[in-house]
Amino acid sequence: MSAVLDRPVLAPHQDPALAGAADVRPTGKRLGPGRRRQLAWVGPSALLLLWTASSATGLLDPRILSEPWTVVATAGELIADGRLQENLAISAQRAGLGLFFGILVGAVLALLSGLSRVGEALIDGPVQIKRAIPGLALIPLLILWFGIDETMKVLTITMGVFVPVYLQTHAGLRGIDLRFVELSQTVGLSRAGFIRKVVLPGALPGFFLGLRFAVTGAWVSLVVVEQINATSGIGYMMELARTYGQTNIIVLGLAVYGILGLLSDGIVRLIERKALSWQRTLAG
C-alpha cells in the first residue's frame, strides 16, 4: 500500500538515463532567480568591506564603533588568554540546551494542536498570548519561580525558542493540501501511517523555517539571560565590558553573535535542502 506514496518519478535533470543526452527543451523567458550558486558570502563581505572602508577613511568615529582591525586584535588577545573560547563554550551549551527543549516543546505542541481540534482549543490561545509577551518582561517572574540558577537561563531560552517552531510547524501542517488527506483515506492509510507519511513530511518545510528563527533566537536570548547571575558566557563578557566601557569587546561580542547566527542559519538551511530534496520550488 505504501507504494502509492513513494518517490515521484525522476525529473529529467536527475534521471541518469538522460545524463548524456542533449537538452532539447524549448527555452523561454526565465522568471525565477536562476540556478543556485555559491554566493552566500557576498552580502556579509560587502558589509565588512563597508565597515573597514568607513573606519579607515575616518568617516566612522572609533569611539562609536571600533575599527575591524581593533576587533580582530581584541579577539586575538581574548583567544590567547582563553576567555573567548571558555565563554563561547558555556554560551553554546546554554543555547544548545534551550534550543533542544524549545524545538521539542514547539514541535510536540504544534502536532497536538494541528492534528486535533481539542488540542488547538487548549494550546493555540496560550501560545499566542506567550507570543505577545516580550521575553525580557518575563524575566522577573522566571526569577521568582525558578531562582537565579542555570534552570532559569535554559528555560528563558526555551520559552523564546519554542514559539517560532510551534507557529511555523503548525502553519505548515495546516497548509497540507487536502488532496493528500483524501488520497490517504482512499488508499486506507492508518492514522499512524498518515501522520508518518503525510503529516510529518508535509510539515517539515514549516518546521525548518521555524528552526531558522529558533537558532538565531537562542543566541539572541543569551545576552538577556547572561546578564543575570552569570560568571561566564558571551553575554556576560559583553555586560562586563559595558561596566568598564570597553567598546572593542562589546563590538567583538556583536561580531561573534553575527557569525554564530549566520553559521547556524547556514547549517539549518543545508539540512533543510537535503531533507526537502523532493521539493521543487523557486529556491532551486
Next chain:
Amino acid sequence: MSFPAPKPHSSPGSPAFTRRSALGALLAVPAAGLLSACGGTATAGSQRISQAALEPLAASVPAGTTIKVGDPSIKVALELSGLAKELDRVTVEFANISGGPQTTEAFRANALDVGSVADIPPIHATWTGLDVRIIAAGYRQDAVNHPIYELGVAPGAGISRLEDLRGRKVAYSPGQAQGALVLRLLDKAGLKQEDVKLVELPSTGDAYATALASRQVDAAPLGGVQIKRYLAKYRADGATTLRHGLRDDPSLLYSPAKVLADPAKAAALAAYVRVWGKAQRWIEDHPAEWLEGYYVKDQGLSREDGQYLIDATGKRDLPTAWAEAIDRHQETIDLLAREQKKPQLTAADLYDARFEAIAGTAFASAGKAGAA
C-alpha cells in the same frame, strides 16, 4: 475522483524514503519531561521583624548550613588568599549578583541570603516592603579624596563648580547610589530639584558616559574606571570631571531579616562577615596579587586600569562601631525621604546590631597578625 495508477516503486528502503522518515521522526519525538521546577514561592510579607526578636548569635555554625552569597569580588579574594578554607563548616554558594536592583530581586525570590551594595539599596528595599538588615559596613579612609564617583561633565557644558548645575540636565537614577549622590550634591550647592532638569536614566554599564558624550545630559556621576575611560576618550572634545567633595564610600553587606531570624543562617552569615573583614585586609595588603588575580584575570581589565582602581580606593576603614556611620546614613535617609516624598525611616533599624563588631575586629586582627 480518480488517481493515476501507482508507479512501480523502487526497493522498500529507498534512501530518500528513510531520510525523510528519519527527519519526520525528529518531529515526532514524544514530549520529554519538562525541566523540574525548583525554588519556592516568594511571599513578600511587609511585617517587620523587630531587632529584639532576634536571638543572640550562636557561637558555632550547625553543620550543613548553606548560604547563598552575592559578593562577586570577595569570592575571588577568598580564592586568591586561601581564606576560603576558613569557611569549612559553612557551604557558601556564590552568585554573581550585586547592586541594589539585582539583589532585592533575588531576595524576593528567596534565591539569595546576603548581597553587597552601597547605602541606598537597603533604604529602597525597606520602602518597597522588603525587610532587610545591614550586617557589615566598610568605608574608605580620607573618603572625600578617594571618592567612588566623580561628576562627569559633557563636552562644552561649561560646568566648573557644582553651582553651575542650575538649569542643566543632570542624569538621575532614583533607586541607586548615583541618584542619591545627585540629590546630595544639589543640596550641597544650595539647589533644589526644580533648579535643574533631572533626566531619569538608570546607571547601568556605560550608560552615563555614553549619555554625556552624546550631550544627552550635561552632568552625570561616573564611577571607577568609567571616569578614566570617559576622559581618555572625550577629553579632546572638552569633556571634564568634577570632584563633588562628599563622602560616597559606604560598601555594605545586607540580608533579608527573615534569613537573619534563622539561627543557623545567622551564625553562618556571621562566619562569612568575619572572613569578609579578613578578605578586605588581604586585598589592601596584597595589591599586586589583587591587580593580577581580580582586575586583570577575572574582570579582563588592563593592568593600568586595575592599578587606577586600586589607587582610587586608597586605604580601607572597617569600623568596630557603627554609630558614626548610622548618623551619616540617617542624613542620607532624611534627604531622600524629603526629596523623593517617601516615609521617614530610622537608620539604626536598618542595621543588625549583633553583627556590629565582627567585620571591623576581623579586619584589625588580620592586620596585626600579618595576614599570610
